[in-house]
Amino acid sequence: MTVPIELIYRYPWLPSLKEFFSDIASKPPSEFISTIFSETFSEEIQERLFEIFKAAFDNLENVSYYKLDKVNVYLYLLLKILMVVLDNKIITNKIANLYSKINYNDLIKENDYNIYSICEDLKLDILYSDPMEYGVNILKDQRELLKTSFRIYYTDYLKLISNLHDEYRKLVNNALSNGYVFIQKRSLIRLIQEYIRNKFEVKEDKASLESLKKELLNLQEFKELYENILSQWELKKEVFEYSFDISFKEGADISNTFPPCINEILSKSQEGQNLIHIERLFLVFFLHALNYPVDKIIDIFSTMPDFARDKTAYQVNFAKKKGYTPHKCTTLKSLNLCMAAKYKDKICLEGYYSKKQDAQKKIKHPLFYVQLKQFRASRKENHPNNNLKNNNERK
Amino acid sequence: MSENKLLKKLFQAYYRENKSKIPIVDLLEHREFGFIPWDKQIMIRHMAFKNVELLKKYLADNGSRHVYSSGTLYLQPDNLNMNNKQYQGCDLVIDIDVDHFETPCKTNHDYWYCVECGKSGKGMMNKCPKCGKRKLRNLNWICDICLDIAKRDIISLIYDFLFPDFGIDEKDLKIAFSGHRGYHLKVENKKMRGLSSGDRREIVDYITGSNISLEILGLKNLSLNLSLLRDNIGWSKKIILKIEEVLKNYSNDIIIKLFKGKQFGLSNDTIEFILNNKQNFLEILWNIEGFGPKKWETFLYGIIKEIGIRIDDPVSIDIHRLIRYPGSLHGKTGFKVQELSIKELDTFNPLDESNKNLDPIVFQSDIMQKIEILEPKVPATKIKGQTYGPFSQGEIIEVPHHIAVFLLCRGVAKTA
Ligand code: SF4
Ligand SMILES: [Zn+2]
Ligand SMILES: [Zn+2]
DSSP states (O other): OOOOHHHHHHOTTSTTHHHHTHHHHTSOHHHHHHHHHHSTTHHHHHHHHHHHHHHHHTTOSOOSOOOOSHHHHHHHHHHHHHHHHHOOHHHHHHHHHHHHHHHHHHHTTSOHHHHHHHHHHTTOOEEEEEEEEEEEEEETTEEEEEEEEEEEEHHHHHHHHTTOOOGGGSGGGSOEETTEEEEOHHHHHHHHHHHHHHHTOOOOOHHHHHHHHHHHHTSHHHHHHHHHHHHHHHHHHHHHHHHTSOOTBTTBOOGGGOOHHHHHHHHHHHTTOOOOHHHHHHHHHHHHHTTOOHHHHHHHHTTSTTOOHHHHHHHHHHHHHHTOOOOOHHHHHHTTOOOTTTTTOHHHHHOEEETTTTEEEOOOOHHHHHHHHHHHHHHHIIIIIHHHHHHHHHO | OHHHHHHHHHHHHHHHHTGGGOOOOTTGGGSOEEEEOSSSSOOEEEEOOSSHHHHHHHHHHHOOSEEEEESEEESSTTOSSGGGSOEEEEOEEEEEEGGGSOOTTHHHHOEEEETTTOOEEESOOSSOTTTOOOOEEEEOOOOHHHHHHHHHHHHHIIIIIITTTTOOOGGGEEEEEOSSSEEEEEEOOHHHHTOOHHHHHHHHHHHHTTTOOTTTTTOSSOOSBGGGGGGOSSHHHHHHHHHHIIIIISOHHHHHHHHHSTTTOOOHHHHHHHHHTHHHHHHBSSOOTTOOHHHHHHHHHHHHHHHSOOOOHHHHHOSSOEEEOTTOBOTTTOOBOEEEOHHHHHHOOTTSOOOGGGOSOTTOOSOEEEEEEOSSEEOOEEETTEEEOOEETTOEEEEEHHHHHHHHHTTSEEEO
């Protein structure tokens, strides 16, 4: 059984693509690329492509120009080839996040039956039935009957949630009966989004990757396209890297005083990897404690696969109002968030010498790490540089 | 060492004469085998057999002390490099062994001795109470009460979790008595084999009740009638039903014992409060005056532990583990690792089994044998309805062959 072709136009990542577009799906990449550039829609497809890259580089959650037609199929295939050739983890994550989000927004509008067909096409073991009750949800004094038409086999469920670490998705916190997990349509679509995201993962080995790259870059039009994207990226990259630099003290960069536990989370987010709840909380509390501007904190989260600006803004502001302090080292260690060993960080591993107490002391709090580093930096400034300054002044 | 030679001979003879009793595991040729021999304290790994006949021959030739095969399937199971074995998938393996949890009778039959300070005592201990070191030598004994508890756990695992929740097909289940203090269970099906270690962690959490969120399950800050959650599918229903079972069906004496135990760790006052307000506890959650949120949580997590199955987590999560081969002999007891169908499990009694085909005590014989006890204290052993011991160091005893084999295997005696 295959899905209707309209669904393929909308969702070209569906396995049935091969049935409908057997002519292009079986072509070697270079031939496929040549075809694209000789088609009448060649301009059109490039326009759409740039739209996507621009949005991805700007960490937007949607694109203004996106059509669910036949060209969309070519667009998807071209995107995938580009990911292989670009071979850049950060770009891939950004594109995968954006593309899967766009699809999520379309999937949400589909009727139940189409969602079911899509799952079937993905070879997911799904039961679709009249809505079934599986419990009550009690919030305050309200009770709400939990009902759904969808159940998913637990092995498929587990595979799809493997990168999503939310507590409410854990199997133990879900309704499981006879091998099937009761799942709300929205959650199911979120899992499909995850499937789409993973579709962009580059799996080719280095050698075949290089030869493919060489082959494709021989095509003049493709080369231009590729270089265009790369230069856009170079431009944007700087903005990304700067967006982390703490500038709460007008111009002073203190990001190099961050402890390993924070740096790890920041680099994860920079790569567009999902952060688990506790990592997000810790990061927000930490940055708030340093008075980091709220909109910049939100920007950091904009690379997340499930980023929604309103929601994040609300949560970040809420945390600010509450004034929570970030977790201390022992807590972070027990949560496996301490990265002292991974980064072989001397201060974290060995502590520091306290003159006052004449003893080697351990770092107990990541905020203290920042203080210590700032203190050390200021001392450095005070020694050699100070002399210079003084000399200059005397002159 | 001469004891080991003797035992090796016995094992070789057993494997020679009982070839037909060695079962074939599914896809045997894709599994890695491991053996512990009698003469060295090593594991011979990365072995593979094209068919079961070759395995039988190996066993008859070597009479290995312990025999293991992987739950994992590889294209090249005998490749020495893990990365080159070409992983194809892994069965779900579940191990329930009383070594890993408290049973009421352990104070009668388990001894520990601190290598560091010399203190010794009875029961389950992993840290010396005197010097705090973890260098304990344990002498853990078999006992039918312990084995019965393990059996009840495995039955509950099957009937309360694997069948109703996971919908596991009976034909995919392989159950075995481990030959010592527990049971193994394997789920052999294609979909299960494809799961990663992380996915298995989720299954383990479900079976043990770890990482449950009371809030998500609707068990928090709830002032409504408890019975509302009775029809919820999943853990919330299990919890409600358990509360009802405990408070309605258990006698006060048993409740007190349960609530005082490690799983609940409730204070006397709290227990008294619950017993005096049983009816309230059967009707509502959280909103009971005099019973704060902290107490509720302790109570509910105790209930969860009471429901969860005490499995050895790492065994199920690890996708490269070796487990005892069914039909092989356990080198610490001389008992057979006995495969069982669910029906057989029901009436199975490892230390006194009447069905000859299922009897793990394969060396049973009335022939008496003289041995000398080496260990300071050896707990009583009840096998085939007869109790032998306790014994103490230096004693020379005459016991039936299978008891002698057992004590020699345990390394607490030598031939006299
Ligand atoms: S020692 Fe503390 S500051 Fe350093 S990485 Fe660990 S948790 Fe962070
Ligand atoms: Zn001690
Ligand atoms: Zn016992």
